[in-house]
Amino acid sequence: DTAVSQTPKYLVTQMGNDKSIKCEQNLGHDTMYWYKQDSKKFLKIMFSYNNKELIINETVPNRFSPKSPDKAHLNLHINSLELGDSAVYFCASSQDRHRGPSGANVLTFGAGSRLTVL
Amino acid sequence: KQEVTQIPAALSVPEGENLVLNCSFTDSAIYNLQWFRQDPGKGLTSLLLIQSSQREQTSGRLNASLDKSSGRSTLYIAASQPGDSATYLCAVRLTGNQFYFGTGTSLTVIP
Numbered sequence: 001d002t003a004v005s006q007t008p009k010y011l012v013t014q015m016g017n018d019k020s021i022k023c024e025q026n027l028g029h030d031t032m033y034w035y036k037q038d039s040k041k042f043l044k045i046m047f048s049y050n051n052k053e054l055i056i057n058e059t060v061p062n063r064f065s066p067k068s069p070d071k072a073h074l075n076l077h078i079n080s081l082e083l084g085d086s087a088v089y090f091c092a093s094s095q096d097r098h099r100g101p102s103g104a105n106v107l108t109f110g111a112g113s114r115l116t117v118l
Numbered sequence: 119k120q121e122v123t124q125i126p127a128a129l130s131v132p133e134g135e136n137l138v139l140n141c142s143f144t145d146s147a148i149y150n151l152q153w154f155r156q157d158p159g160k161g162l163t164s165l166l167l168i169q170s171s172q173r174e175q176t177s178g179r180l181n182a183s184l185d186k187s188s189g190r191s192t193l194y195i196a197a198s199q200p201g202d203s204a205t206y207l208c209a210v211r212l213t214g215n216q217f218y219f220g221t222g223t224s225l226t227v228i229p
Contacts, residue, residue, distance in 0.1 A: 033217075041221070042222075043207070050215060094217075105169075105211070107164065107211070107217055109161045109163075111160060112161045
């Protein structure tokens with residue numbers, strides 16, 4: 001199946017721990033994103049990588065560190081987890097608007113990773 | 119900065135009704151606009167994408183329109199069904215790879 005897949009789907013951990021969420025896409029897209037969805041369902045961009053290069057880095061604590069080993073993978077590592085980090089984290093991908101047919105501009109989401117910090 | 123607003127925040131309709139969801143944006147220099155559906159506890163599913171040069175897109179019972187000059191898009195759902203119950207989000211794409219999301223409309227279709 002062509003998709004954006006992220007793991008784990010659920011993550012429950014204690015405050016102060018370090019955790020990672022992994023994301024992979026096999027759509028051939030060259031841009032990947034991490035979004036955070038809070039309890040009010042608002043989606044906020046955290047990071048965007050284009051061809052392994054960081055292009056968007058919103059105001060996010062530096063405890064959050066994205067890593068893109070190649071353009072099909074974008075992982076999110078979180079250090080010293082805090083209660084306020086509890087949210088659903090979504091990975092997404094898209095084709096760079098300057099490349100490919102217009103049909104490839106669709107932003108495609110993974111199923112989300114629900115992080116609960118106790 | 120682009121701001122995207124969706125009204126209403128919540129909508130409840132009886133099954134079979136036609137309905138319209140609204141999305142407005144402040145910067146008309148968009149590249150495209152995309153409508154998504156999100157079911158509780160799930161990810162976002164793309165419904166329709168309208169390029170900036172287009173006026174509307176249709177898929178089954180869904181029709182999305184775009185008026186760039188007025189900064190508006192509507193999602194029309196015909197003959198609503200209980201299975202349409204979900205949160206609907208619109209997102210505008212600007213130059214580069216910036217996407218801005220609305221706050222969503224939570225739709226409940228009552229059987």
